[in-house]
Amino acid sequence: MPKLAEQIKDTAKKLLAEQKVDLVVGFTEGSLPLRGTPFFARTPEEAEKLTWNLGCENNLANYLRKKTGKVAVVAKGCDVRAIVALVKENQINRDDLYIIGVPCSGMIDRKKAAALLDSQEILAIEENGDTVVIKGTNNSATAKVTDLMHSSCRDCSYGNPVIYDELVGELLPEKEAADFAEIEAFEAKTAAERRAFMNSEFSKCIRCYACRNACPMCYCEECFVDCNQPEWIGKSAYNTEDNILFQVVRVFHCAGRCVDCGACERACPMGINLRMLTRKLVKDVKELYNAEAGVNIEDKPALATFTADDPEAFLLKE
Amino acid sequence: MIISKKDIPGFLDKLISEYQVFAPVQEGSYTLFKPISSGADAVLTADNTKLPAKEIFFPQSEKLFSYNVTEAGAKLETAIDDQKKVIFGVRPCDARSLVLLDNVFNNDKFQDPYYLTKRANTIMVGIGCNTPTSTCFCTSVKGGPFDTKGLDLLLVDTGDAYVVEVLSDKGKALAEQAGFVAASDADKASAAKVKKEAKVTCQVNTDGLKDKLDVNFYYPIWDKIHEKCLGCGACTYLCPTCHCFDIVDDALDCDGCRVRNWDSCAFPIFTLHGSGHNPRTSNKERYRNRIMHKFKYFVDNFGEIACVGCGRCIKNCPVNLDIRVVLEDVRGSEARLDS
Ligand code: SF4
Ligand code: SF4
């Protein structure tokens, strides 16, 4: 990791010094243990502050939509998938973007780390190759990085960026696509059980919209929840039904576009299991259209294309 | 006075028969204030609750009144919650936040009956913080881990028991009713020791901050500070002193109710006018407002900083936009008298 950080710095400094780009979007050390925080470097001096660690969990594609000029981005596998999806939706101009690809084997979920300290506060996390040492006020624990990963990282088989202009670090061995065991188990439940899951998760929702705002694919100028003429959805959070409606519609709006980066779930302050919904749609899109969002730059997005061979007769053949 | 820890569930059970009792309860990996039906449900962990105690007095969504329109006319029904309440286990920062919110809900111009009735009917039983977390900075904003503002009783954890400090007549009556026994000199000494040893390690320097904010509204620093902010509601909704709300009608045909919902200055529609004009066009203006309101406007209006240093916004921001860092950046920035 320290080596990757150095390479990222060097690449960014060079791009800025040679005026190939006006801005490099990456991560710098955050203020909490093992927390990379988004950072915007506009000069080689600022680029000195860039870093890379196991806490660089945000999806930086989110910051690329509104930027003008030539921009470089430090992008791990899921960031690149989102970039690809956004390029296809004409939200990012590929020609103005320089992708510094970083192969990624997963980011650490601090909640899982905290659980090892009996939910006590984490004061420091030290990276040590395949393991990390987590330190609390008066206790500490050692754990394998793979055991602490975000669930989205565990299931990700696109840690190697699918496109890039320059690669930093070594490509990782290909990982097999994860199964959908958790989703299948959920599908196998009765309607009442699924309903109970939704009620218990979304009674916690405070409608802060951190999930929506952290999602690289949620970029509508006016989100349906914010619209009040007509009012599509109740604004009050005491109504779990409306909380569910918000999330279900959000997830449907991302069908065939969600890159399964887990940014929404990570952003949720209330710890709501959002990936159960987003990944259900990822599974459906894979099964119904044999498509995955953002895995190559050529294919049309699943819901923006059709084929004359479509097995659904009503489409073309009558 | 003193109460042994093992007597706490029994003490709460007795209160429950007479009051609506709120206490932190475990909800997965965090705690939340909930009305409890058994004293055993209350958990006092080292960390503060996920949502602040303000939600008891100023809930996220509060029905102000309900209405029903028929041919005979319109009927309005107001329901003001006047149940007697005890908030058990509130941290000093959250208690102080309510003292700050009192300025907003009870001033020369406005008296909010919903909030004030609940405040008047509630007894606040606080718990001091023996082990402040690394993001707590209450001592930098006129609070402290054993601060007593806004409290009727304060419990100090001495290991097997809580030494009880009586802070008001309401608190005194409750303590007498509960039959707390007098604390021995040794107990008092160990409480004093605990208080002395509890250390808030994080300091935020606010010297000169207001002077900067008084003049730097147009300063370019605001172009950068907000850049990574996602414009979500996590920091404001979890903040014990944020108090913005929006009023909506939840109605179906002729039946409905008027509801007051939390709102956040981080949202793009926060200041959107009916005309379509929005004076805060981008995230820059919105994030600036959050800082300005807490550290300038509130000070101008009520003479206090509207932050109690609980650290919730620090722990919960999805992009680690840390208010401590922002304040340091603002303080360190060169102030310009341009406008
Ligand atoms: S981030 Fe979580 S709490 Fe906030 S709106 Fe989304 S699901 Fe609800
Ligand atoms: S500072 Fe963080 S929590 Fe607050 S609105 Fe911005 S992204 Fe959301």
Ligand code: SF4
């Ligand atoms: S601004 Fe942050 S630290 Fe201050 S009271 Fe609000 S949530 Fe707590």
Ligand code: SF4
């Ligand atoms: S204006 Fe913003 S910072 Fe101030 S109380 Fe409202 S939401 Fe909080």
Ligand code: SF4
């Ligand atoms: S900010 Fe101070 S009062 Fe609040 S929980 Fe931390 S130590 Fe306790």
